[in-house]
Amino acid sequence: MSEGRPSASVADVTQILAQHYNLQVLSITELVSFDSRNFAVEAVPLKKKLHRKAEHDDEAENDSPSRQNSDCCGSKEKCNPLTVPAQKLVLKILNSELCREEKLFTTKQQIEASRFLKREGFLCPEVIVTSEHELLAPTNISESCALLMTMLPGTALGSDKNRLTATVLYELGVLLASMHQVLSGCNNKYMETDPHNPWAMENMHLLSDYLDCIEDEDDKKMLADVMAQFQRIRNNELPLLIKSLIHGDFHDLNLIVDWDSTNLDTERSTICQKYGIIDFEEMSVSYPALELGRLIADMMTDCDSLNLLDIGGHVLAGYFSVDEYVVKNFSLYQAVLACLAQYMVLGSYEYTAQGGTNDYCSLGSKESKKVLKQLRDVDESEVYKAWGDVLAQYGVKNVFSQE
Structure with missing residues (x-):
């Protein structure tokens, strides 16, 4: 309920994306939400090392070719953010109740279930892991954590x-x-x-x-x-x-x-x-x-x-x-x-x-x-x-x- 709804600013979103996802924000729009905070963002990589979608981490554990790191431009040269297509993403800053230690595992299981649905052919956002390969990013906002996902096209x-x-x-x-x-x-x-x-x-x-x-x-x-x-x-x-x-x-x-x-x-x-x-x-x-x-x-x-x-x-x-x-x-x-x-x-x-x-x-x-x-x-x-x-x-x- 409302007790754990975080307060978040544009500066907070920018910091989270830069610190935990190596992303430079081009635009931010807050979306309607009930007791979390959702932000539609357009962003480009800050560095040549690009975070990977969470699905790729499963493949990495099985020594898939996708385990190999690649830069965001597909070349050895450092990426220029101005020449890389912007990614349309959603950053969800979760209600702090969902981030308490006793509930955090359940929150992660819910994320895994959404990934399960996607693998089974349903249209769901792809979860993007942090630079540290974690599902959730820590924040300085009321003990909340953040989840980054691709934005589904449409309304x-x-x-x-x-x-x-x-x-x-x-x-x-x-x-x-x-x-x-x-x-x-x-x-x-x-x-x-x-x-x-x-x-x-x-x-x-x-x-x-x-x-x-x-x-x-x-x-x-x-x-x-x-x-x-x-x-x-x-x-x-x-x-x-x-x-x-x-x-x-x-x-x-x-x-x-x-x-x-x-x-x-x-x-x-x-x-x-x-x-x-x-x-x-x-x-x-x-x-x-x-x-x-x-x-x-x-x-x-x-x-x-x-x-x-x-x-x-x-x-x-x-x-x-x-x-x-x-x-x-x-x-x-x-x-x-x-x-x-x-x-x-x-x-x-x-x-x-x-x-x-x-x-x-x-x-x-x-x-x-x-x-x-x-x-x-x-x-x-x-x-x-x-x-x-x-x-x-x-x-x-x-x-x-x-x-």
Whole structure:
């Protein structure tokens, strides 16, 4: 949460890149972020010895030819920064909570998991190691550390809500299910969900600690009811579900699409290569079913062009084309409500905690309240019926027990 959000200046970024990556900064732009600090930078090498992407270090351990050092220009002459193409990179200065000794290993495991996804064919940023061949660079900023990555071309899917068509929702369902399937084979040791993380949906009971930020008493009663309903399925249904590694923050602002790419509409293009996935700091061993509910909730708050009750059906059709069993006999509707409640409460809390200066924290908070009230006005069975009707249009079986 906000307590560990670092303060960072342009001078800090410049120093980190020069000291730990041998890079000279040409331009710096701060990007929106929740509780870390993200900077888009263009940079060129300062010296002829160029740091290598993290993937190359794995090859180096196996005596690959890539182990051999080379200069940044491919010649023996010292590089002139003015003649070397600038690299477009993202420097993430992590929340200091993620850099504490007891959490640092988990943070590094999350980075390794993103690299695993990339090796499996997903579009993810490449992690760039420091000059000392470390994944993370130390900083002098509030005990934080920094992570440098390549910048994926394109823009956040959520930056243009008109892009959220039925086809895109279907593709996001496919992408999420495919990612879950691949992550089930990833080493997840030491990546259990933090029991103190209020953003983890299985920790919904922790929301009660943040309800003071909600002023309206009727809203508090509504939220308390949602929490009580979710506690029921947490006790009775979650223990029966599959647990695996999940992204933890999979939504349209963490998906990058290069709409100008000539490959988007070709047979060579796959869904996993169309959507770039970023921000892996919430990755943990949890329930894929909950992350599916979160995606549906996100799309309900962001998509204006489709009927609210139909939105989940399009996402589910895509997901079920890969895996139709992850939510069988599970009250997915309650997970959607729980996620909306999280956004409503924690978004408001974090915005206030950061002094009302970070609008990114409040994104979706008001919309979540609106959607939550709309869903509470219809019977749960109506939602499942609407999803089932959409699934039928795709020729996909409706697996919900409420049918």
